[in-house]
Amino acid sequence: MEKVCIIGAGSTKYGKLADSITDIALQASVDAIESAGIEPKQIQAGYISNVFGIADKQVHLGPVIMSNLGIPEVPSLSIESACGSGSISFREAFANVAAGFYDVVLATGVEKVTHTGTEWTTTYFSYCSDFFYEGGAGASFPGLFASMARAYLAEYKATEEDLAMVAVKNHDNGVLNPKAHLRKKITVDDVLKSAVVASPLKLYDCCPFSDGASSVILCSEKFAKAHTKNYIEVIGSGRGGSPAALQGRAHITEIPSTKIAAQAAYKMAGITPKDVDFAEVHDCFTIAELVDSEDLGFFEKGKAAQAVREGRTKLNGDIPINPSGGLKSKGHPIGATGIGQVAEVFDQLTGKAGERTVKDAQIGLTHNFGATGASCAVHIFKSV
Ligand SMILES: CC(C)(COP(=O)(O)OP(=O)(O)OC[C@H]1O[C@@H](n2cnc3c(N)ncnc32)[C@H](O)[C@@H]1OP(=O)(O)O)[C@@H](O)C(=O)NCCC(=O)NCCS
Known part of the structure; x- marks a missing residue:
């Protein structure tokens, strides 16, 4: 090869x-x-x-x-x-x-x-779900990720404030990214008081169109x-799949395709999650970032919310997540998102990320999935 x-x-x-x-x-x-x-x-x-x-x-x-x-x-x-x-x-x-x-x-x-417009886009995006069981039954993506969020909050005693802290952190990063869609600083209170989209997810828990x-x-x-x-250099590449509908999965608080893709990418790169200096992950909704960071092996199952509370995923934390602002603040033009993550890693590792540079980073990871994680690819990059 x-x-x-x-x-x-x-x-x-x-x-x-x-x-x-x-x-x-x-x-x-x-x-x-x-x-x-x-x-x-x-x-x-x-x-x-x-x-x-x-x-x-x-x-x-x-x-x-x-x-x-x-x-x-x-x-x-x-x-x-x-x-x-x-x-x-x-x-x-x-x-x-x-x-x-x-x-x-x-x-x-x-x-x-x-x-x-929102109505057309929501309807068409729902065609990306397993439409017979999900979109066609009225479950749009905010609804499906809200189901994951409800299960996660109940199972791991996390709170809506924890979800809000993911949004606040990604908006903080997005403010530093001149190409981001939503360049606006927000507070936990702003998130909690924003309009409910699909409970417990509110406006600021969602990525924009x-x-x-x-x-x-x-x-x-x-x-x-x-x-x-x-x-x-691209040092690792992995792909994985999951049952297309959430109902086909053993647990809805984890995404099998992420785990499969990540394991393959880590194996090819010959590294473990501890060697990754920063990651761009698929935070289409705040709950997704918590689930992703556990499935990628950065934190034990159920411990991601605590890591966010401790500031570990901030730009100056021990494992910065979504320095670009992520899908939440940078935006989510769905066909472009996975390539945009690679562009961010290139900028980070070649000294072009300006104020949002992750200090001393040498290894960056990208994680991007389709629908609720039915398809997924993970890539790992190294500076030379
Ligand atoms: C959350 C959502 C329902 C909001 O749609 P909407 O209510 O029609 O929002 P609008 O486009 O009318 O915007 C209304 C305001 O909210 C802001 N806004 C829109 N989406 C936002 C978001 N996700 N986060 C923060 N602000 C948002 C807009 O900038 C606008 O602000 P302004 O009035 O100051 O200009 C929509 O963005 C959504 O469904 N997002 C999820 C997309 C998705 O499912 N992607 C696939 C993931 S798998």
């Missing part, structure tokens, strides 16, 4: 964007290409993640992005895996470079939905070394 490196990353701002889906995908791709210091014609393949291109009247995005980059002859693959599309697409890009099929590839994720695009350039170690000093 070839060693795989990242030599460039780019993102649009996340939020409510006016430009078309193809324009924002192009902006992020050009940013990544410029950051890598390469020419578009050096790219040998494209991996494009997106879920609801149909909302902006453009599916089959791969060839459109390649054409707009002036490289229509370059093959591309369009990938959908719900909210985990970005990381699953990144994994395909990684595997193809690792296998030696390509030397340099582009992975771009994009989503554009906010113009359709966001538009946005992110892009990274992957290449072989040989290409990276010949080309730049500013690169990071």
